[in-house]
Amino acid sequence: MLLLELNEVSKSFGGVKALENVTAEVQEGEIVGLIGPNGAGKTTLFNVIAGVIKCDRGKVKFAGKDITKYPTHKISTLGIGRTFQIVRPFATMSCLENVLVALSISEKSRSKNERIEKAQELLETVGLAEKEQTPAGNLNLIDKKRLELARALATNPRLLLLDEVIGGLNSYEVGEAIALIDKLRKNFKLTILWIEHVMKAIMQLSDRILVLDQGKLICEGTPEEVSHDARVIRAYLGDSSASSS
Amino acid sequence: MKRANLVSWCIAFVVALILPFLVSDYWLHSLISGLFYVLMASSWNLIAGYTGQVSFAHAAFAGIGCYTSGILAVKFGIPPFFGILTGIILAALLSLTLGALCIRMGGIYLSLTTLGFSEIVRIIIQNEYKITRGTMGLKVPFLFGNYSKITAFYIMLAAVVLVLVGIYFVLKSDLGLQFRAVQNDEIAAASVGVPVVFVRLTAFVMAGSLAALAGGLYGHYLLLITPHIPSLDTMFLVLAMTVIGGMGTMAGPVVGALFLEILSEYIRVYGEFHVLVFAIVAMIFARFFPQGIVGFMGNLIKQKT
Numbered sequence: 001m002l003l004l005e006l007n008e009v010s011k012s013f014g015g016v017k018a019l020e021n022v023t024a025e026v027q028e029g030e031i032v033g034l035i036g037p038n039g040a041g042k043t044t045l046f047n048v049i050a051g052v053i054k055c056d057r058g059k060v061k062f063a064g065k066d067i068t069k070y071p072t073h074k075i076s077t078l079g080i081g082r083t084f085q086i087v088r089p090f091a092t093m094s095c096l097e098n099v100l101v102a103l104s105i106s107e108k109s110r111s112k113n114e115r116i117e118k119a120q121e122l123l124e125t126v127g128l129a130e131k132e133q134t135p136a137g138n139l140n141l142i143d144k145k146r147l148e149l150a151r152a153l154a155t156n157p158r159l160l161l162l163d164e165v166i167g168g169l170n171s172y173e174v175g176e177a178i179a180l181i182d183k184l185r186k187n188f189k190l191t192i193l194w195i196e197h198v199m200k201a202i203m204q205l206s207d208r209i210l211v212l213d214q215g216k217l218i219c220e221g222t223p224e225e226v227s228h229d230a231r232v233i234r235a236y237l238g239d240s241s242a243s244s245s
Numbered sequence: 246m247k248r249a250n251l252v253s254w255c256i257a258f259v260v261a262l263i264l265p266f267l268v269s270d271y272w273l274h275s276l277i278s279g280l281f282y283v284l285m286a287s288s289w290n291l292i293a294g295y296t297g298q299v300s301f302a303h304a305a306f307a308g309i310g311c312y313t314s315g316i317l318a319v320k321f322g323i324p325p326f327f328g329i330l331t332g333i334i335l336a337a338l339l340s341l342t343l344g345a346l347c348i349r350m351g352g353i354y355l356s357l358t359t360l361g362f363s364e365i366v367r368i369i370i371q372n373e374y375k376i377t378r379g380t381m382g383l384k385v386p387f388l389f390g391n392y393s394k395i396t397a398f399y400i401m402l403a404a405v406v407l408v409l410v411g412i413y414f415v416l417k418s419d420l421g422l423q424f425r426a427v428q429n430d431e432i433a434a435a436s437v438g439v440p441v442v443f444v445r446l447t448a449f450v451m452a453g454s455l456a457a458l459a460g461g462l463y464g465h466y467l468l469l470i471t472p473h474i475p476s477l478d479t480m481f482l483v484l485a486m487t488v489i490g491g492m493g494t495m496a497g498p499v500v501g502a503l504f505l506e507i508l509s510e511y512i513r514v515y516g517e518f519h520v521l522v523f524a525i526v527a528m529i530f531a532r533f534f535p536q537g538i539v540g541f542m543g544n545l546i547k548q549k550t
Contacts, residue, residue, distance in 0.1 A: 090430060
């Protein structure tokens with residue numbers, strides 16, 4: 001089933017075209033990587049999908065519904081969860097409370113104790129069980145990223161947008177993170193659209209990859225296809241290296 | 246709530262109950278004013294300390310509360326109890342309107358808009374001489390029955406207890422959790438489904454209504470209401486009380502309001518210079534105890550254990 005549909009999405013900031021006629025689809029159950037050089041418009045695209053930024057032209061459809069003009073919180077309750085590249089924890093609140101905020105919306109009908117239990121489960125899934133009472137502002141970067149993940153999962157998403165959750169981790173942690181994302185995908189029956197610069201991770205886990213460059217979708221295909229595409233190599237390495245390789 | 250906290254609150258309550266029999270008539274007046282400021286600072290803390298909206302319209306809503314009820318009593322003979330209720334409803338509607346206009350702007354724009362609103366309210370009250378008697382002040386009846394400071398004290402105390410318990414339960418609820426999430430990070434809060442504008446507006450209307458309650462009760466105790474209640478002087482005093490006591494804590498505004506009210510009694514002898522003393526106190530706190538008295542004490546206790 002078609003879960004996310006982007007139809008000629010465009011967005012400019014002043015004279016800079018951050019996104020230009022981006023058209024793409026994500027099927028339910030897929031894990032799709034979104035890559036591209038710095039400034040390609042990846043995070044802008046996430047912000048448009050999540051409703052933080054409204055696009056100038058084009059349409060965003062989620063599960064058949066046109067959500068282009070929906071406010072952020074409504075998009076979240078419809079089933080799109082996200083993490084932020086630059087982490088945004090509720091700094092003065094404990095990890096448990098951070099997750100409980102999300103559960104106070106997504107699990108409204110459940111009792112307080114049930115929610116606390118679920119929050120603890122989620123923190124355990126991402127490996128933060130021992131830090132549930134720590135104020136989120138005191139966590140290190142990796143733990144903050146784990147918390148972002150737990151909080152996003154607590155919204156009961158069908159589609160999860162992950163913005164560089166692996167960036168900044170060492171190679172051992174990257175391995176762990178890959179295993180975690182793979183596990184989440186299976187356990188929570190998630191569809192994932194993710195931005196990542198760690199090629200090892202994105203090539204290994206993604207079913208399909210979208211490549212953005214200067215706001216345009218320049219290539220789309222399996223990891224294998226994309227990594228051999230001349231346009232992609234040019235976007236990443238420049239003209240001369242494309243011809244010499 | 247932690248047991249030690251609960252015990253402290255209970256002790257404070259018991260002390261408050263017997264206080265009217267221990268102090269002079271003069272200090273009793275001070276205490277009643279102090280309780281008014283406790284109501285004001287605690288409700289302002291709800292928006293400034295828990296949802297991060299620095300509104301300057303709080304004193305104006307207190308003014309709307311006391312003038313609505315005062316005018317109804319004087320012109321139509323309506324008992325203060327119903328008058329105050331009407332004032333609260335009017336303040337709720339006005340804060341809903343004002344909030345709907347300026348909450349989306351947020352930050353400094355919200356502060357500026359509410360500042361403007363506050364001055365508009367004060368100027369209208371000051372100039373509509375025929376209705377409000379302007380700066381001469383409007384003579385209003387006592388809360389009920391015969392005038393008694395002790396009655397006024399207990400009514401104020403009852404209101405303070407009800408409001409504080411109410412605020413405590415709100416903060417404990419899902420809404421309270423969402424308040425803090427919105428204050429921490431709006432975008433992150435929206436991304437997990439928190440309806441940010443709605444949450445902010447709820448806090449704004451709650452605070453406005455509580456200010457009207459405080460103003461109404463205080464006006465019928467003072468017997469003479471003047472445009473001083475909806476003035477920026479009152480507003481900045483409430484702000485100073487909340488900040489010096491400790492924003493974003495339950496006890497902070499209570500401690501701050503009583504501390505500054507009592508302090509102001511002692512520095513009154515310096516006439517206009519008392520403003521200077523206030524400013525110095527505020528600066529000392531901003532420099533050395535940015536988390537206020539309660540935050541500072543909390544850290545002290547944590548370090549010891």
